Amino acid sequence: MTDILFILFAVVAVGGAIGVVIGRSPVASLLFMVATLASVAGIYVLFEAHFLAAIQVLVYAGAIMVLFLFVIMLLNLGHDYRADFRYGSWSLLSLVVVGLTAGVLMQGFSGDVGADLLENGAAAAAAIDAAVVEKGAVGVIADPLFTDYVVAFELMGLLLLVAIVAAVVLAKPRGSGEG
Amino acid sequence: MLTPALLLSAALFVIGTLGVIVRRNAIIIFLCIELQLNAVNLAFVALSRYTGIEGQLYVFFVMTVAAAEAAVGLAIIISIFRHYETVNVNKFNVLKW
Numbered sequence: 001m002t003d004i005l006f007i008l009f010a011v012v013a014v015g016g017a018i019g020v021v022i023g024r025s026p027v028a029s030l031l032f033m034v035a036t037l038a039s040v041a042g043i044y045v046l047f048e049a050h051f052l053a054a055i056q057v058l059v060y061a062g063a064i065m066v067l068f069l070f071v072i073m074l075l076n077l078g079h080d081y082r083a084d085f086r087y088g089s090w091s092l093l094s095l096v097v098v099g100l101t102a103g104v105l106m107q108g109f110s111g112d113v114g115a116d117l118l119e120n121g122a123a124a125a126a127a128i129d130a131a132v133v134e135k136g137a138v139g140v141i142a143d144p145l146f147t148d149y150v151v152a153f154e155l156m157g158l159l160l161l162v163a164i165v166a167a168v169v170l171a172k173p174r175g176s177g178e179g
Numbered sequence: 180m181l182t183p184a185l186l187l188s189a190a191l192f193v194i195g196t197l198g199v200i201v202r203r204n205a206i207i208i209f210l211c212i213e214l215q216l217n218a219v220n221l222a223f224v225a226l227s228r229y230t231g232i233e234g235q236l237y238v239f240f241v242m243t244v245a246a247a248e249a250a251v252g253l254a255i256i257i258s259i260f261r262h263y264e265t266v267n268v269n270k271f272n273v274l275k276w
Contacts, residue, residue, distance in 0.1 A: 002180070003180070006180060006183065006184075010183070010187045013187065013191060014187070014190055014191065014194070017190075017191050017194040017195065017214055018194060020194075020198060020207070020210055020211060020214060021194060021197055021198035021201070021202065021207075021211065023207075026204060026206050026207060029207050029210055030210065033210050033213070033214065036191070036214065036217070037217065040191075040217055040220070040221055043184065043187070043221060043224075044221075044224050046180070047180075047184070047224050047225055047227075047228050048228065049224045049227070049235050049238075051235075052220075052224060052235055052238055052239070055239070055242060056242075059242060059246065060213075060217070060242065060245075063246070064213070064245070064246055064249050067249060067250070067253060068206065068209070068210065068249070068253065071206065071253045071256060071257060072206060074257070075256075075257065075260050075266065077204075077206065077266065084202060084203040084204045084207075084267060085201050085202065085203070086200070086201050086202075086203060090200065090201065091201065093200065094197055094200040094201050097196065097200060098193055098196055098197045098200070101192070101193050101196050102189065102190075102193045105189035105192065105193065106186070106189060117229050117230070118181070118229065120229070120230075121181075121228065121229030121230075124228070124229055124230055124231050125228050125229065127231070128227075128228070128231070128232055131232065140232060141232070141235060141236065141239065144232060144233070144236060145236060145239070149236060152240060156240060156243045156244075159243070159244065159247050160243065160246070160247055162247075163246075163247035163248075163250045163251050164250065166250075166251050166254065167250040167251055167253070167254040168254075169254075170251065170254035170255055170257070170258050171253075171254040171257045171258060173261065174261075
């Protein structure tokens with residue numbers, strides 16, 4: 001059952017990703033992207049990462065994609081159906097780069113992932129499952145986030161503040177208002 | 180199920196790379212960068228099942244950085260569009276040479 005679901009999600013994810021690349025309209029690409037993100041969230045569930053799956057759907061497929069859609073609508077780009085692919089030497093370059101990347105990644109991922117990793121893997125998975133039963137799916141993430149990684153967490157808040165201010169400053173029309 | 184997940188992650192990353200190279204629409208280039216970030220997140224989640232919960236924490240951080248990057252990047256795109264009336268990356272090449 002798990003394998004069938006994984007194959008289903010993987011097919012939708014790859015199909016959506018290809019749709020993002022070859023979609024003529026930005027809106028179509030965006031909707032393909034939402035399909036990919038939802039499928040990846042499904043795969044997160046298969047790996048027992050329930051909190052991340054919820055965050056993926058809410059934040060990524062929800063908020064960030066709506067932000068993209070908002071910009072597409074704001075700039076009125078939806079009617080631009082002209083193909084904007086690079087051709088010629090660019091397609092050759094893309095084939096070279098993509099081939100090299102795929103080769104390196106496949107070599108790293110498809111080979112022996114490490115016997116000790118799989119050996120310790122059962123214990124690690126059992127530990128995670130026990131922690132989920134004890135603390136809940138959110139608590140198991142929140143506990144290290146607010147103890148061992150609290151500095152990174154605070155820096156993350158600072159980063160979001162800087163991003164908000166930067167987005168407001170950049171998107172504001174020149175000469176409108178004071179400051 | 181680890182190896183298929185890593186292969187799927189590699190496939191998504193490669194497709195995202197392809198999109199970044201062959202497309203000229205700045206918004207779709209951004210979408211493809213998000214796709215690459217998601218591919219890496221998928222590898223993190225798959226490996227976290229075998230190494231510990233820290234992998235999922237890193238995915239949390241990556242998602243936050245991706246949200247910040249999308250906000251700033253889209254603001255830059257709006258700013259550029261206001262100046263050039265297009266989001267075709269071939270049209271704004273002042274920084275190119």
